[in-house]
Amino acid sequence: MDPFADTLQRLREAFDSGCTRPAEFRAAQLKGLSRFLQENKQLLQEALAQDLHKATQLDSAFIRKEPFGLVLVIAPWNYPLNLSLEPLVGALAAGNCVVLKPSEISKSTEKVLAEVLPRYLDQSCFAVVLGGPQETGQLLEHKFDYIFFTGSPRVGKIVMAAAAKHLTPVTLELGGKNPCYVDDNCDPQTVANRVAFFRYFNSGQTCVAPDYILCSPEMQARLLPTLQSATTRFYGEDPQSSPDLGHVISEKNFLRLRRLLSCGRVAIGGQSDESDRYIAPTVLVGVQETEPVMREEIFGPILPIMNVRSLDEAIEFIRRREKPLALYAFSNSSQVVKRVLAQTSSGGFCGNDGFMHMTVASLPFGGVGASGMGSYHGKLSFDTFSHPRACLLRRPGLEKVYALRYPPHTPRNLRV
Ligand code: NAD
Numbered sequence: 001m002d003p004f005a006d007t008l009q010r011l012r013e014a015f016d017s018g019c020t021r022p023a024e025f026r027a028a029q030l031k032g033l034s035r036f037l038q039e040n041k042q043l044l045q046e047a048l049a050q051d052l053h054k055a056t057q058l059d060s061a062f063i064r065k066e067p068f069g070l071v072l073v074i075a076p077w078n079y080p081l082n083l084s085l086e087p088l089v090g091a092l093a094a095g096n097c098v099v100l101k102p103s104e105i106s107k108s109t110e111k112v113l114a115e116v117l118p119r120y121l122d123q124s125c126f127a128v129v130l131g132g133p134q135e136t137g138q139l140l141e142h143k144f145d146y147i148f149f150t151g152s153p154r155v156g157k158i159v160m161a162a163a164a165k166h167l168t169p170v171t172l173e174l175g176g177k178n179p180c181y182v183d184d185n186c187d188p189q190t191v192a193n194r195v196a197f198f199r200y201f202n203s204g205q206t207c208v209a210p211d212y213i214l215c216s217p218e219m220q221a222r223l224l225p226t227l228q229s230a231t232t233r234f235y236g237e238d239p240q241s242s243p244d245l246g247h248v249i250s251e252k253n254f255l256r257l258r259r260l261l262s263c264g265r266v267a268i269g270g271q272s273d274e275s276d277r278y279i280a281p282t283v284l285v286g287v288q289e290t291e292p293v294m295r296e297e298i299f300g301p302i303l304p305i306m307n308v309r310s311l312d313e314a315i316e317f318i319r320r321r322e323k324p325l326a327l328y329a330f331s332n333s334s335q336v337v338k339r340v341l342a343q344t345s346s347g348g349f350c351g352n353d354g355f356m357h358m359t360v361a362s363l364p365f366g367g368v369g370a371s372g373m374g375s376y377h378g379k380l381s382f383d384t385f386s387h388p389r390a391c392l393l394r395r396p397g398l399e400k401v402y403a404l405r406y407p408p409h410t411p412r413n414l415r416v
Contacts, residue, residue, distance in 0.1 A: 018343065055405060060393075065386035067095035068169070069145030074136060074159065076151045077249055078205040078299075080106035083173075084113055087148045090381025096146070097125040101139060104132040105250060137162075144168050146385060151175075152297075153370050171374030171384055173207075174367050175297050178324045180210035181314045181340055183331035184219050191330045192226035195303070196234065198354025200281045203246035204301040208326040208348070208355040211298055212287075213305045214314045220285060220305050227303075228268050231281045239269075240278045248277040248300060257300040263293035264304060289317075311336060315343045323347070323369030326355055347371050 019025060037044070048055065071091045075084040084102050091098045100117075102110040114128040129139055133155075140147075140162035149159045150173040163170045182191050199210050215223065235242040248254045254277040261270055261279070264287030269280035284304040287293055293304050308314045318327065318340075327346035329337045337351040347367035350357045358365055358377075366375025376384045 021342065055409075062391050062393075064389040064391050065094065065383070066389050068385060068387055069096060070099070071096040071146045071148065071385060072099050072101065072139065072144040074101045074147070074149045074151065075103055077103035077106035077109075078202065078207070080109035081113075083150045084109075086381065087150070087171075087376065087385075090376055091146075091148070091385040092121075092126075093382050094385035096385055098127075099139070099144070100126070100128045101131070101136055102128065104130065146170070148376075148384070149173065156372065171366070171376065172372040173365075173374075173376075174325065174370065174372040175207045175299070176322055176324050176367070176371045177211040177294075177297055178208060178326040178328065178346075179314075179318050179321075180213050180328040181311075181318070181330065182213055182215040182219055182223065183311065183329070183333065183336045184216055185332045185336065186219070186330050187332070188219070188222040189226040189229070192223055192230045194330075194353050195328075196227055196230040196281070199303045200231070200234070200245060200301045201354075203248055203279070205246065205249060205299055206355070208358055209299075210303070210326075210328050210354060211324075212294065213303065214308050214317060215305065216309065217307050220307060223305070224267055224283065224285075227283050231268060235281060239280055240271075240273060240276065245281065245301070248279055251277065253277075253300065254279065257298070257302060260293045260296075260298060260300070260302055263287050263291040267305075269301075311339065315340060318344050323367070323371055325367045325371035326350065326357070328354065345369070347375075 014020065045055075073084065073087045073091060075087075080103055084100055088098060088100060100113065102113045104110060110130060114130055118126060118128060129135070131139070137158070140159060143166040144163075145168065147159060147163050147168055148171045149156060151159075153174045153176065156172040156174045160170055160172060180195060182195075195210050195213065198206075201209065213220075213223070231239070235245050239245050248257060251274075254272075254274060257279050258272050258274075261272065261282065261284075264284040267283045267285045269282035271280040272278060279301050282302045284293060284302060287304040287306060289295075289306070293302065294306065298304075306317070308317060318324075323345045325347040327340070327344055327349050328351075329340035329349075330352050331337050334351075341349055341351070345368055348355075348357045348363070348365065357363055361378035363377065364375035364380050365377040366372055374384060
């Protein structure tokens with residue numbers, strides 16, 4: 001019999017009920033802790049004396065932000081320049097030496113980063129290392145002082161396992177499926193404009209893109225014509241020739257995305273052209289939760305719509321899946337948006353728009369659970385790549401004051 005199962009289940013159920021969230025509850029718990037210390041001072045002092053024979057006294061203290069040392073930055077292909085340089089800025093600003101491993105898939109950017117960027121930096125402190133899975137695996141066998149990885153959850157696990165061998169701390173910026181809840185109380189055209197823009201941006205190859213819509217069948221019927229009109233306005237009658245729709249990065253991803261087009265029923269788009277690695281901006285309806293398009297991160301210009309009957313059902317759907325990197329909720333009612341926010345968890349959240357939260361430098365950017373750990377952007381980038389060293393400096397004098405702490409801890413000694 002598992003001696004911990006009941007306790008853990010009890011606590012998890014309590015957490016899921018939301019009871020720990022209100023400020024009053026947290027304040028009450030902290031007040032309880034404070035009362036515990038005050039009301040049991042004597043008891044605790046005796047217990048500590050029996051267990052450890054010591055007491056502590058602090059002077060003033062400060063935090064010294066120090067660079068970790070040698071940092072490894074591993075980048076993906078979808079924004080190959082930004083996602084290499086943004087972590088690099090934080091790592092260099094904090095004073096680290098950096099090995100940058102760009103994605104081998106975005107070959108042209110990889111080449112520029114390897115051949116040109118080092119000329120602008122001190123090469124005794126910075127290096128670009130090239131390669132795919134095999135070379136990165138080899139690189140990861142080495143000890144780094146910090147690893148910053150951006151990529152898929154699958155490879156994130158490989159990176160974290162390799163880091164664990166050296167107890168190297170990691171930031172994992174991963175992906176997943178970002179839900180987009182659309183309430184019945186919405187202007188469909190506004191929602192369609194915003195969702196289509198952020199879904200099809202960079203041909204859907206964005207980690208924070210809305211991955212699927214959750215809405216009622218009635219809202220779906222209102223959304224479809226507006227999604228069609230938004231798509232046509234943005235990319236014209238022939239999206240394949242639009243300069244504003246990116247291309248799918250590789251043959252492998254093209255074939256994966258083309259397979260996803262067979263899930264549910266195509267309501268908008270659905271065309272593809274292998275010679276151009278083109279997938280039309282597409283909307284799928286009638287999809288099942290068990291189909292690949294609802295199981296894997298889409299990472300392409302395909303938007304499935306899943307029907308739910310109520311806000312509660314949408315929240316329940318989101319909660320029973322992995323915690324996403326981003327979550328979107330559209331409603332004219334701020335109460336509805338706030339309920340989605342309060343009853344779910346995700347790396348980031350945006351009400352009534354796409355990934356605008358990511359563009360605010362003062363907000364942390366990162367995932368939670370399966371979508372990653374750690375965060376960066378703005379000042380946080382500096383903090384991410386710094387070790388907050390806890391320091392205390394004491395003057396050599398005043399020994400009489402400090403003499404109190406030395407044993408023997410007899411009542412007489414304590415009175416001195
Ligand atoms: P990926 O995980 O396949 O590759 C990322 C990096 O890991 C590349 O540099 C690659 O060379 C390396 N790599 C690949 N396989 C490896 C292995 N077996 N061992 C060691 N290293 C390996 O990801 P990708 O296809 O380049 O990018 C797409 C993914 O990245 C999506 O899941 C997307 O959501 C995610 N992403 C996340 C963010 C974010 O900021 N959270 C940003 C962009 C992309």
